[in-house]
Amino acid sequence: MKIALAQINPTIGDLEGNVRRIREAHEQAASAGAEWVVFSELALSGYPPKDLLNKADFLLQNRRALDALVTTLKGPVAVLGHVGQNNGPTGKRLTNAASVFQNGSVLCRADKLLLPDYDVFDESRYFDAGDCVQLVDWHGLKVGITVCEDIWNYAGFYDHDHYRRHPVEELAKAGMQALINVSASPYRTGRARTRQELGRHIVKETGVPLVLVNQVGGNDDLVFDGHSFALDVQGTVIAQAKGFEEDLVTVDLKTGQGVVHAVAGTEEEELFHALVLGVRDYLHKCGYAKAVVGLSGGIDSAVVAVLAVHALGADNVQGVSMPSYYTAPESVTDAEKLAANLGMIYSLVPIRKLFDTYKNTLAPLLGEGPESVTEENIQARIRGNILMAVSNKTGSMVLSTGNKSEMAVGYCTLYGDMAGGLAVISDVPKMKVYQLARWINREREIIPSYILERPPTAELRPNQTDQDSLPPYEVLDPILEGYIERHLSPQQLVEKGYDVQLVREIIQKVDNNEYKRKQGAPGLRVTSKAFGSGRRLPIAQRYRPGN
Numbered sequence: 001m002k003i004a005l006a007q008i009n010p011t012i013g014d015l016e017g018n019v020r021r022i023r024e025a026h027e028q029a030a031s032a033g034a035e036w037v038v039f040s041e042l043a044l045s046g047y048p049p050k051d052l053l054n055k056a057d058f059l060l061q062n063r064r065a066l067d068a069l070v071t072t073l074k075g076p077v078a079v080l081g082h083v084g085q086n087n088g089p090t091g092k093r094l095t096n097a098a099s100v101f102q103n104g105s106v107l108c109r110a111d112k113l114l115l116p117d118y119d120v121f122d123e124s125r126y127f128d129a130g131d132c133v134q135l136v137d138w139h140g141l142k143v144g145i146t147v148c149e150d151i152w153n154y155a156g157f158y159d160h161d162h163y164r165r166h167p168v169e170e171l172a173k174a175g176m177q178a179l180i181n182v183s184a185s186p187y188r189t190g191r192a193r194t195r196q197e198l199g200r201h202i203v204k205e206t207g208v209p210l211v212l213v214n215q216v217g218g219n220d221d222l223v224f225d226g227h228s229f230a231l232d233v234q235g236t237v238i239a240q241a242k243g244f245e246e247d248l249v250t251v252d253l254k255t256g257q258g259v260v261h262a263v264a265g266t267e268e269e270e271l272f273h274a275l276v277l278g279v280r281d282y283l284h285k286c287g288y289a290k291a292v293v294g295l296s297g298g299i300d301s302a303v304v305a306v307l308a309v310h311a312l313g314a315d316n317v318q319g320v321s322m323p324s325y326y327t328a329p330e331s332v333t334d335a336e337k338l339a340a341n342l343g344m345i346y347s348l349v350p351i352r353k354l355f356d357t358y359k360n361t362l363a364p365l366l367g368e369g370p371e372s373v374t375e376e377n378i379q380a381r382i383r384g385n386i387l388m389a390v391s392n393k394t395g396s397m398v399l400s401t402g403n404k405s406e407m408a409v410g411y412c413t414l415y416g417d418m419a420g421g422l423a424v425i426s427d428v429p430k431m432k433v434y435q436l437a438r439w440i441n442r443e444r445e446i447i448p449s450y451i452l453e454r455p456p457t458a459e460l461r462p463n464q465t466d467q468d469s470l471p472p473y474e475v476l477d478p479i480l481e482g483y484i485e486r487h488l489s490p491q492q493l494v495e496k497g498y499d500v501q502l503v504r505e506i507i508q509k510v511d512n513n514e515y516k517r518k519q520g521a522p523g524l525r526v527t528s529k530a531f532g533s534g535r536r537l538p539i540a541q542r543y544r545p546g547n
């Protein structure tokens with residue numbers, strides 16, 4: 001049985017474009033001699049379609065597109081993820097389905113049995129779970145068809161431990177001889193490895209080969225890394241699609257002969273590709289080709305500029321240096337050097353005069369007295385305003401540069417440096433930003449070395465450094481990771497050796513700044529818990545953790 005793993009990058013709601021991609025991949029697979037072509041979860045609509053599923057016309061378009069594919073695709077069997085719609089009084093709403101069809105006949109439709117509702121997933125808001133597992137008989141070979149989460153609850157291996165069903169075990173009991181899984185499993189650090197570990201666990205326990213086809217591409221905050229694969233019964237990788245790009249690989253389940261691409265180097269390399277794909281797809285899928293970013297001469301904007309240039313091309317990225325009174329000369333020269341190294345567009349717009357005008361204009365309102373956070377924020381907001389003006393005039397999108405550590409504690413200005421369409425590194429803690437920068441510079445200096453060496457500073461008042469307001473990032477980041485990603489209590493953090501007062505202060509800052517993050521641009525999710533759709537907290541609330 002020769003199978004093609006069709007790893008396509010669908011755009012949510014672009015039925016026409018997605019159908020075209022599906023047809024092209026099907027043709028390519030047929031030319032490569034495949035008998036089956038497997039696509040990813042909800043490949044037809046793109047994953048996740050969210051409340052589009054509440055629109056009758058969207059569902060109609062989906063149904064028509066599916067019908068057209070079922071009736072017109074000739075040749076190999078297709079396994080396609082799509083919205084399951086039920087004609088007649090079945091009592092069901094929609095399902096998250098994978099249909100198996102060939103030359104006009106539907107051989108089976110597997111409705112997803114386990115609907116994830118944790119973190120960024122919200123599936124039972126839209127879908128009903130399927131009733132039973134599905135096996136297709138292919139010339140005597142019983143092939144189990146599953147949809148993503150269906151395989152993530154198997155013999156002690158799970159993402160979420162509240163499901164009562166174990167679809168893989170049910171399939172094994174029903175005599176399954178090969179397992180297919182259509183997935184939309186988003187990237188986070190190490191995820192591709194975890195997926196394969198799960199796969200190896202399944203094939204070893206069940207004794208059947210596994211083919212898993214994952215979506216690739218960015219859809220809003222989520223980045224799908226692809227990395228589709230097939231494993232034989234020993235757990236050997238017999239097909240491996242590339243990471244972070246469309247791909248089609250074939251494998252013969254009988255002989256174990258398949259295309260195996262080398263994947264994933266270091267964690268930093270993977271993160272870099274995930275962020276580049278996230279930026280490219282967010283902008284392109286929103287209809288933007290160009291981006292603009294404020295270049296402060298600091299590490300965050302430098303890394304964002306590098307990512308943007310890789311995602312969009314140097315000619316499509318503009319960096320703007322906007323020095324104020326407190327900007328060190330090196331900040332401007334380094335911004336210029338960085339732009340030159342990247343070959344991107346560079347502009348210099350000093351903001352001193354604008355800042356003076358603001359202060360003079362506001363003096364009657366704000367009174368005399370020393371400068372404070374108010375003036376710090378005015379500078380950040382002048383810069384945000386300038387970047388948005390460039391965006392409006394040139395049709396580019398502003399990329400905001402705040403990292404996860406700052407977003408966590410609110411060390412950022414609303415409508416200032418938080419202005420922008422996409423928060424590129426808002427799920428990357430500051431220490432990781434440095435790691436990424438060192439990886440970027442691994443062969444030659446792209447980010448000027450002084451940017452990596454200087455103490456981090458917002459340069460919004462004389463001689464300011466981040467450490468005037470925050471503990472060193474080496475201390476801050478692990479506390480944030482414990483609190484946000486691992487849900488540790490203050491007491492558990494203290495038991496890890498952190499100062500009790502410090503832990504309390506940091507947690508309070510995180511909790512108090514929910515309002516800022518709610519108003520911030522969407523950010524690319526690259527960890528197990530990002531700010532955004534997977535972390536929903538009330539804003540006006542008074543809960544404080546006990547011990």
Ligand SMILES: Nc1ncnc2c1ncn2[C@@H]1O[C@H](COP(=O)(O)OP(=O)(O)OC[C@H]2O[C@@H]([n+]3cccc(C(=O)O)c3)[C@H](O)[C@@H]2O)[C@@H](O)[C@H]1O
Pocket residue numbers: 373376377380406410411412413414415416417457458460466469515539
């Ligand atoms: N619950 C709530 N719901 C909605 N809005 C709420 C709110 N609580 C306060 N607010 C509003 O938010 C305002 C305070 O927020 P905001 O104006 O942003 O300013 P704020 O948080 O007071 O100050 C920003 C801090 O970030 C630092 N910063 C700025 C820029 C860049 C960097 C960097 O290193 O990258 C650091 C800056 O030095 C300063 O210490 C309040 O005046 C109020 O208007």
Ligand SMILES: Nc1ncnc2c1ncn2[C@@H]1O[C@H](COP(=O)(O)OP(=O)(O)OP(=O)(O)O)[C@@H](O)[C@H]1O
Pocket residue numbers: 293294295296297298299300301302320321322323324327331383401402403406417456457458459
């Ligand atoms: N002088 C400047 N010129 C252009 N943009 C600036 C300037 N200062 C700040 N910005 C913009 O505001 C963002 C917030 O930067 P700031 O220097 O306040 O703190 P940061 O978090 O340390 O960021 P970075 O590491 O990029 O400096 C910057 O990333 C940049 O996009």
Ligand SMILES: NC(=O)CC[C@H](N)C(=O)O
Pocket residue numbers: 041116121147148149150152159183184185186
């Ligand atoms: N689409 C899904 O069912 C995704 C859930 C799955 N456990 C994952 O993240 O890989």
